[in-house]
Amino acid sequence: MRPALLPTARPLLKWAGGKRQLLDTLSAHYPQTFDRYVEPFLGSGAVFFDLHARGLLDGRRAWLADVNPDLVGCYRTVRDATDSVIAALKRLQASHRTGGERFYYEIRDQRFNPARAALRQASAYAAAEGYTPALAAMLIFLNRTGFNGLFRQNRDGAFNVPAGRYADPRICDPDHVRGVAAAFARANVDIACVPFDEVLSGTGPGDFVYCDPPYAPLSRTASFAHYTAGGFSAFDQRRLQQAVIDTCRRGARVVLSNSSAPEIVTLYSSAAARKAGLELTLVPARRAINSRASARGPVHEVVVTNVRPSVTGMPKKLRMARANPRARGARTA
Numbered sequence: 001m002r003p004a005l006l007p008t009a010r011p012l013l014k015w016a017g018g019k020r021q022l023l024d025t026l027s028a029h030y031p032q033t034f035d036r037y038v039e040p041f042l043g044s045g046a047v048f049f050d051l052h053a054r055g056l057l058d059g060r061r062a063w064l065a066d067v068n069p070d071l072v073g074c075y076r077t078v079r080d081a082t083d084s085v086i087a088a089l090k091r092l093q094a095s096h097r098t099g100g101e102r103f104y105y106e107i108r109d110q111r112f113n114p115a116r117a118a119l120r121q122a123s124a125y126a127a128a129e130g131y132t133p134a135l136a137a138m139l140i141f142l143n144r145t146g147f148n149g150l151f152r153q154n155r156d157g158a159f160n161v162p163a164g165r166y167a168d169p170r171i172c173d174p175d176h177v178r179g180v181a182a183a184f185a186r187a188n189v190d191i192a193c194v195p196f197d198e199v200l201s202g203t204g205p206g207d208f209v210y211c212d213p214p215y216a217p218l219s220r221t222a223s224f225a226h227y228t229a230g231g232f233s234a235f236d237q238r239r240l241q242q243a244v245i246d247t248c249r250r251g252a253r254v255v256l257s258n259s260s261a262p263e264i265v266t267l268y269s270s271a272a273a274r275k276a277g278l279e280l281t282l283v284p285a286r287r288a289i290n291s292r293a294s295a296r297g298p299v300h301e302v303v304v305t306n307v308r309p310s311v312t313g314m315p316k317k318l319r320m321a322r323a324n325p326r327a328r329g330a331r332t333a
Helices: 020-027 046-053 069-080 082-120 124-129 133-145 174-185 196-200 234-249 262-268 271-275 316-323
Strands: 036-039 061-065 189-192 207-211 253-259 279-286 298-305
Touching: 020 046, 020 253, 020 279, 020 298, 036 046, 046 174, 061 196, 069 082, 069 124, 069 133, 069 174, 069 189, 082 124, 082 133, 082 174, 174 189, 196 207, 196 234, 207 234, 234 253, 234 262, 234 271, 253 262, 262 298
Parallel strands: 036 061, 036 207, 061 189, 207 253
Antiparallel strands: 253 298, 279 298
């Protein structure tokens, strides 16, 4: 029987590619036993919060990482200075109710980006370390009031998401913020600002690894990988595939999600991937970040894993996908 979920165990930030809609599918591949949970592309942390809610992290270590110093800095600050972040959010919420869109751009252009520019002169690690409660609150504010909750940077590293159209967004939810802080503050949870290859090279037997990289675009106009100024290229996707294969060979259990772009299907249905024990399945999902509402709708994503679920534990849509040779796609290479 599935255990009751903790009421506040849900992501703090909206994030492009967030995995809440795929949790039923992904959870079918959670290992029954593992010593440490490792997530090198933290994003919204949907899988981390799901594991936390199910009690599957009790007594286990977790290594959460992302190369985005804003994300890591925000999460660490929420964990370490919870009340100060909440107080700053309350002030932002009150001002937004009177200032609206004008206040959004004031925060983005006159306060948030200038403060980040000073931090970016140092390393990503130092930028994450230098995050303040005011910066963390501004990031949460912009996430709740910006277009589609995106985090996007231009080539100069400036946050450039336009204001969204929300009548009365809930900017400050103290109980939610405290629940997130408690999840991150639990024993043996480390939040690091390091690249995925450094994280994966340190994994091995006893580790459960979930990888949710920036997705490969399904078309030339669908690319969205600018969570950092450098983006995430096709070369990075190939580097990740090799790192995942090496991680499997060292004995870790791995789950990875990505788009169903042809190059991703080819990478993870290759002979090398299969030899490492990886199997690819196509699962239905929903595109949610296209700028045109008419272009948002059902798509397929891939789940790649060396963890074999029991048939009885699979959600219905995953059982159907695995039973449909055309949908599985992994045997076409």
